[in-house]
Amino acid sequence: MNLDETRSPRRQEQLVRILRALARPDLVTYDQEEYVVNAPVHVPCPAGGYEAPAPNTDEPYMIVTPACVEPGGTVVVKGFNFNPGTTGPLSFIPPSEVSLRMGNIQVGADGTFEIEAKVPKRESDENQYVRAITRKQVGGPKISQTAVDTWDKIVETVFLALLATTIGLLFAVPLSFFAARNLMKDVNSPLTVVALNLLAIPIGLYLGGRLAGWIGGLSQGIDSIVIMLLTVILGPVIAYFGLRWALPQEELTTPTLQTRVIRILGLAAVVFVAIFSLYMLSALAMRIGDALEIALGAAGFLGTFLADLGDILGMALAVITAFVGAGVLSGLAGRLGKFLVRGVQARTAKIVMIALAIISGAAIFILIMMGINWLYQFNKPELIYYWPGVLGALGGLFLGVRMKPRDPFPIGMVIYNLARTIFNALRSIEALIMVIVFVVWVGIGPFAGVLALSLHTVAALAKLYSEQVESILVGPLEAVTATGANRLQTIIYAVIPQIIPPYISFTMYRWDINVRMSTIIGFAGGGGIGFLLIQNINLLNYRAASAQMLAIALVVASMDYLSSALRERTV
Structure with a gap:
């Protein structure tokens, strides 16, 4: 500490000048005669x-x-x-x-x-x-230009945070169940089923992505708003009744093979209609948002927000469809695995289990090394394919020899630990660091800020949500399970009713946090009020910076009161 420096007249003069400038935010201006x-x-x-x-x-x-x-x-x-x-x-x-x-x-x-x-x-x-x-x-x-620019950027900040919270919510809710120990500890499957699932997931991801790309290409040829609107309205209705027909709640008679084939084709049609309707919804939201941006004038940011939501939905559909494809193919592989475990002789089941464990182990290790090679680019086949394949095959062989065909493999705890590790890793990286990477990818602006905050929000909300799931009452869970409900029905009827209020509370609080974080990521080019604030600080324009700090303080206080009122009403 250099206390002599604090007593320096020059330092004191500079401090007084800055404090006086900060105390006079540039909010109003006057015409001046020179x-x-x-x-x-x-x-x-x-x-x-x-x-x-x-x-x-x-x-x-x-x-x-x-x-x-x-x-x-x-x-x-x-x-x-x-x-x-x-x-x-x-x-x-x-x-x-x-x-x-x-x-x-x-x-x-x-x-x-x-x-x-x-x-x-x-x-x-x-x-x-x-x-x-x-x-x-x-x-x-008169209202100064600084005040106008501050208003534009603070609105951008609020909606940037809202968009990031919305995206984070959509991904964090389903992922939180995989990070809940009480739900995953009882998830066990024979090694044959696990191996088939591991082989089916990457294939399902690829096929789902290709399907989304094909349907998206078909939707791009439609430019009529009327067709878009009809598709968005009628598509969910058709998908709902088609799903009810293809998957009836009870069977009066055993369905024939022909009936099952027709139902599978019906399910395929339902999937097509659902994905196509979502693409039409994305296009319709962008068209309406662009029109509102021009028509609303000063409130045109609402139209921009709607258009951005539609665009993000269109971009996310490929990812969502890929995961759905992985889930569907994994489910089919699981049924095949159960048949191999229970429908064949023990010796044959053992041989099949060892073979599948060897193949899946080699495939997993090779995929992991391909990802590592993408980062480090050592480009050596023996390091990418040969050695990982051999090590993975040996690991699969060890598990296959040691386990019996019907022995439960704790796949639930493996998924739980993997999900927790990923969430902890993402939460440990500040959004300010993430936005630097996204700025390089998508450029300076609010889009980079949305991506950085969304990624951090997914990890943070998933952790909070999963801990809330772990603290639910056991009674309803045991009661629903005792009725013979499957895992999905148990989650819908025993878990979700208990977690809706805290989920709403955590989501509102996260929106509040994202508003404050978005002011910081703007320093690194993430858009919002922070981008304008750091510019004025660098230019020593402290009166303009004071206006931005005042806006941030007002918005944060308003968000606090608003979230408290909403939590009081809903929780």
């Missing part, structure tokens, strides 16, 4: 001396003493009839009309000022001038 007053001076003194002409004393004027001086000399400038309390620069004007700063004037209450200044070393046989410029406020106050 006064320019010139006083002649001769540099150097001509032979016989020089006497300045008499000024017009009916208006602001200055007297320079002496009227002529040698280059680099000192003069005393006195001003009269100026507007009291005004300030402005005092400059030296040579024949070239280049303004050379001499100092600043401060007009007193009587309309006069006096300042001693040094004349630049500019010699000329012509008259040169000392010029004072003052400005007077005229008219009433």
Whole structure:
């Protein structure tokens, strides 16, 4: 600590200047009338001396003493009839009309000022001038451009945080169940089923992504809003009744093979209609949002927000469809695995289990090394394929030999630990660091901020949600399970009713957090009010920075009161 530095007059002067600027946020402005007053001076003194002409004393004027001086000399400038309390620069004007700063004037209450200044070393046989410029406020106050820019950016900040919270919510809710120990500890499957699931998931991801791309290509050829609207309205209705028909709640008779094939085709049609309707919803939201952005004028940000939501939905559909494809194919693989475990002889089941464990182990290790190679680019086949394949196969062989075909494999706890590890890793990286990466990818602006906050929100909310799931009452869970309900039905009827209130509370609180975090990620180019604030700080424009800090404080306080009121109503 250098306490002498704190007592330095220069430091104290700078501190006072900054505090006074921060105490006067640039929110209003006035039209200003500028006064320019010139006083002649001769540099150097001509032979016989020089006497300045008499000024017009009916208006602001200055007297320079002496009227002529040698280059680099000192003069005393006195001003009269100026507007009291005004300030402005005092400059030296040579024949070239280049303004050379001499100092600043401060007009007193009587309309006069006096300042001693040094004349630049500019010699000329012509008259040169000392010029004072003052400005007077005229008219009433008006909203400053800084206030307008601050309003635009603070609105952008709030909706940036809302969009990030919405995206985080959509992903965090389903992922939170995988990170809940009480739900995952009882999830066990034979090794054959696990191996088939592991092989089916990447294939399902690929097929689901290709399906989404094909349906998205079909939807891009439709430009009619009427067709979009009809599809968005009728699509969910058709999908609902098609799903009820293909998956009846009870069977009066055993369905024939032909009936099962028709139902599978019906399910495929339902999937197509659902994905196509979502693509139409995405296109419709973008069209309506673009129209509202123009029609709403100052409130056009609402249209922009709607268009962004539609665009994000269109981008996310490929990912969502890929995961759905992985889930469907994994389910089919699980049924096949159960048949292999229970429907064949024990010796055959053992051989099949060992073979599948070897293949799945090798495939997993190779996929992991392919991802590592993408990062580090060592590009050596023996490190990417051969050694990982051998090690994975040996690991699968070890498990296959050691376990029996019907022995339960704790796949639930494996998923639980993996999910927790990923969430902890993502939460440990601040959104300010994430936004630096996304700025390189998508450019400077709010989109990078949305991506960074969304990723951090997924990890944070998933952890909070999962801990809430772990603290639910066991009674309803056991009661629903005792009725013979499957895992999905247990979650719907025993878990979800207990977690809705805290989920709402956590989501609102996360929106509050994202508003505050978005002001920080703006420092790294993530858009919002922070981007404007760091610019003004770097430019030493503390009055403008004060306006932005005031806006941040008001929004954070308002969000706190709003979230408290909403939690009181809903929780």
